[in-house]
Amino acid sequence: MAIRRRTGFLDPVRERVEVLERRVLGDDAGPVARRTFNRGLSAVIVGFLGMLILAPLYGFSVAAILAWLVFVVLYVPPWEVIPRVGRFVRPLLALSLAATYPFYALNMFTIPIFGAFPDVATGVKMLVFAMMAIGLNIVVGYAGLLDLGYVAFYAIGSYTVAWFASIQFAHQNIHFWPAGVPSSLPGIHISIWLLLALAGILTAIVGVIIGLPTLRLRGDYLAIVTLGFGEIMPQVARNGDDFFGTGFNLTNGPNGITPIDSPGFGSFTFLAGHGSFFTPDRLFFWTAILLVLFTVFCSLRLRDSRLGRAWIAIREDETAAAAMGVPLMRTKTWAYAAGAFFGGIAGGYYASFKSATFPGDFFFNISVLILCMVILGGMGNIWGVMVGALFLEYLDSEGLANTGAWLNSNLGLNIDVPKYEFGIFGLILVVVMLFRPQGLIPSARRKAEFEVGVHDEPLYNATHG
Amino acid sequence: MADLLRAELLRKEFGGLVAVDDVDFTIPTGTIVSLIGPNGAGKTTFFNMLTGVYKPTSGKIILHGEQVGGKPPHAITQRGVGRTFQNIRLFQTMTALENVLVGMHTQLKGGIVQSILKTPKIRREEREARVHARELLRFSGLGDVDEEEYARNLSYGDQRRLEVARALAIEPKLLLLDEPTAGMNPQETLEFTAFVAKLRADRELTILLIEHDMRVVMGISDRVTVFDYGEKIAEGTPAEIQKNERVIEAYLGSGATAA
Ligand SMILES: Nc1ncnc2c1ncn2[C@@H]1O[C@H](COP(=O)(O)OP(=O)(O)OP(=O)(O)O)[C@@H](O)[C@H]1O
Numbered sequence: 001m002a003i004r005r006r007t008g009f010l011d012p013v014r015e016r017v018e019v020l021e022r023r024v025l026g027d028d029a030g031p032v033a034r035r036t037f038n039r040g041l042s043a044v045i046v047g048f049l050g051m052l053i054l055a056p057l058y059g060f061s062v063a064a065i066l067a068w069l070v071f072v073v074l075y076v077p078p079w080e081v082i083p084r085v086g087r088f089v090r091p092l093l094a095l096s097l098a099a100t101y102p103f104y105a106l107n108m109f110t111i112p113i114f115g116a117f118p119d120v121a122t123g124v125k126m127l128v129f130a131m132m133a134i135g136l137n138i139v140v141g142y143a144g145l146l147d148l149g150y151v152a153f154y155a156i157g158s159y160t161v162a163w164f165a166s167i168q169f170a171h172q173n174i175h176f177w178p179a180g181v182p183s184s185l186p187g188i189h190i191s192i193w194l195l196l197a198l199a200g201i202l203t204a205i206v207g208v209i210i211g212l213p214t215l216r217l218r219g220d221y222l223a224i225v226t227l228g229f230g231e232i233m234p235q236v237a238r239n240g241d242d243f244f245g246t247g248f249n250l251t252n253g254p255n256g257i258t259p260i261d262s263p264g265f266g267s268f269t270f271l272a273g274h275g276s277f278f279t280p281d282r283l284f285f286w287t288a289i290l291l292v293l294f295t296v297f298c299s300l301r302l303r304d305s306r307l308g309r310a311w312i313a314i315r316e317d318e319t320a321a322a323a324m325g326v327p328l329m330r331t332k333t334w335a336y337a338a339g340a341f342f343g344g345i346a347g348g349y350y351a352s353f354k355s356a357t358f359p360g361d362f363f364f365n366i367s368v369l370i371l372c373m374v375i376l377g378g379m380g381n382i383w384g385v386m387v388g389a390l391f392l393e394y395l396d397s398e399g400l401a402n403t404g405a406w407l408n409s410n411l412g413l414n415i416d417v418p419k420y421e422f423g424i425f426g427l428i429l430v431v432v433m434l435f436r437p438q439g440l441i442p443s444a445r446r447k448a449e450f451e452v453g454v455h456d457e458p459l460y461n462a463t464h465g
Numbered sequence: 466m467a468d469l470l471r472a473e474l475l476r477k478e479f480g481g482l483v484a485v486d487d488v489d490f491t492i493p494t495g496t497i498v499s500l501i502g503p504n505g506a507g508k509t510t511f512f513n514m515l516t517g518v519y520k521p522t523s524g525k526i527i528l529h530g531e532q533v534g535g536k537p538p539h540a541i542t543q544r545g546v547g548r549t550f551q552n553i554r555l556f557q558t559m560t561a562l563e564n565v566l567v568g569m570h571t572q573l574k575g576g577i578v579q580s581i582l583k584t585p586k587i588r589r590e591e592r593e594a595r596v597h598a599r600e601l602l603r604f605s606g607l608g609d610v611d612e613e614e615y616a617r618n619l620s621y622g623d624q625r626r627l628e629v630a631r632a633l634a635i636e637p638k639l640l641l642l643d644e645p646t647a648g649m650n651p652q653e654t655l656e657f658t659a660f661v662a663k664l665r666a667d668r669e670l671t672i673l674l675i676e677h678d679m680r681v682v683m684g685i686s687d688r689v690t691v692f693d694y695g696e697k698i699a700e701g702t703p704a705e706i707q708k709n710e711r712v713i714e715a716y717l718g719s720g721a722t723a724a
């Protein structure tokens with residue numbers, strides 16, 4: 001099978017690399033050896049350039065060299081060729097790096113322009129958004145349904161936890177295994193762990209209710225309706241303190257619901273932590289990792305199931321999928337519900353982490369941000385989406401401010417860079433679309449879509465007389 | 466012989482255009498019926514109504530004695546109607562094997578929760594489905610093709626064969642083939658004709674075939690129906706159709722019969 005790549009401005013470089021590769025590996029090296037060679041070469045170049053450019057500017061950093069070594073170990077060796085266990089090496093390495101992050105976060109080096117590594121609390125935010133992006137990926141990446149209102153699911157999850165783990169309904173006094181809440185405290189207080197499940201399920205149900213009428217629509221129309229739905233949500237939250245003039249206060253309006261109970265067990269809460277080891281941020285961070293793992297696991301299982309195949313079939317060709325017996329409405333609704341489920345849990349967890357939820361958290365720009373994460377990372381590929389989400393959320397919460405400070409101090413400017421956040425994200429998206437439309441780490445499928453396959457036989461015109 | 470499918474006064478209009486004009490049509494169980502006619506005669510439109518892709522403007526479609534006209538495509542597929550498309554509509558970035566597995570959607574039972582838990586039942590179901598899908602690939606003449614190859618990378622003839630394999634995965638009682646030999650060379654066409662005959666014999670299928678190649682039509686059809694401008698202009702055995710004046714006129718234009 002000959003695959004011709006799209007031509008691009010990197011072609012001369014690619015050609016040089018190919019010549020070098022042939023000289024080193026010989027003419028008939030297998031694809032694994034060639035990929036390893038290419039990756040090794042890029043790792044060496046990155047390390048070399050890093051040393052050449054950064055060391056004189058920033059001084060010598062042991063942490064940076066260690067980070068580079070870890071990157072080499074993770075990226076270069078063809079781990080996947082080891083039978084059975086090989087495919088787990090990269091995820092497990094990445095996971096252990098992530099889980100131990102709180103211990104070395106403060107010892108990391110400063111990234112040029114972007115600034116310091118994110119602190120652990122920002123890490124929680126990044127993970128929550130990774131969870132949402134992986135959820136949205138089911139809807140957009142697998143089933144190909146453009147959802148511009150994903151923030152609505154985030155909102156429903158947040159408010160579900162807020163209602164049932166705060167003093168919002170103060171005339172009630174219902175306690176069900178909350179952590180560290182005195183029984184005299186009014187309001188409904190249910191264990192956050194149960195509420196996360198409830199948030200997921202409730203949000204999925206709302207997803208089905210919204211989905212049934214809207215998923216009949218195709219393409220642009222679906223995007224518009226979901227956009228509207230996403231717009232309605234913060235309005236309902238804002239005006240929900242006096243429902244239809246009955247005085248019923250559901251959402252506490254613009255003031256939001258705060259404080260929200262912390263997760264925990266018995267009298268132990270995440271908010272209080274335990275000693276200098278189990279700090280609140282670390283506890284929230286590790287739990288967030290578990291939630292992301294859960295999302296990744298479910299998402300992978302779904303992708304490889306009968307339902308996952310049906311989603312991809314619908315994305316490829318609705319008519320053909322229906323003709324193969326795939327019920328379009330039901331299958332799309334499942335995608336919507338699954339996406340909503342994870343969005344709801346993520347939203348609920350985030351509300352409990354922040355101990356607050358406000359209508360202003362759920363504006364349209366968040367929907368766009370999450371969609372950007374999916375597109376930037378590589379629609380359909382969980383790992384790509386995760387990288388996209390972590391990176392963009394880092395920029396959103398710390399990176400852009402750092403970059404702004406760097407720009408202002410070095411160029412003598414006075415620009416409030418984070419103010420132009422969405423302009424910058426838009427720019428990133430345009431650049432990605434121009435140079436790498438399949439995303440940073442595309443799925444094999446997406447990659448195939450963007451490559452020009454050469455048929456062994458010419459394609460005939462099927463209509464002939 | 467009972468009729469597997471019967472269309473009564475089936476009609477489809479697109480705006481002012483009558484694509485299928487009050488057609489009565491039956492397919493007896495176990496036969497191969499061919500549908501022929503000039504370009505734009507309404508053959509594909511007729512197919513699309515039978516499979517639920519288009520809603521009929523009026524008329525009835527009776528499958529196993531049940532009125533199915535206007536039902537959504539998946540509902541009709543679930544009742545045992547499989548089809549291929551005139552302009553190949555495979556799932557391009559799914560592998561050959563996955564394409565066939567999508568065809569099995571109705572037979573497989575895995576729901577969302579079981580799929581996530583990957584229960585022993587699901588594991589077995591998936592394993593068996595893969596075995597069966599491989600059999601179908603082999604049966605359809607794709608034994609030499611890499612099952613992990615994306616459909617878009619297959620040769621044209623193999624794509625046509627994969628469409629048939631995918632349609633067979635439905636386990637249809639009625640198979641609708643829309644110009645399956647279009648673009649095939651004479652050798653491939655010959656092989657395909659034999660394959661269709663084998664399908665009926667081995668799988669007890671009833672087949673409705675749209676075909677332009679008269680050698681195929683005359684070779685394997687029990688009955689031939691001719692469409693022109695949306696109307697059924699003739700029906701009969703291949704021999705009868707070959708002699709039918711209206712058919713000759715429709716194909717060669719008026720004047721041909723006078724000569
Ligand atoms: N979706 C549609 N909208 C409008 N007109 C249509 C549509 N589908 C088919 N037609 C018209 O209906 C008529 C019948 O088309 P159809 O595709 O059924 O012909 P056909 O007999 O299959 O021809 P061919 O041999 O070229 O495949 C044509 O005039 C066509 O332009």
Ligand SMILES: [Mg+2]
Binds near residue numbers: 508509510551
């Ligand atoms: Mg046609």
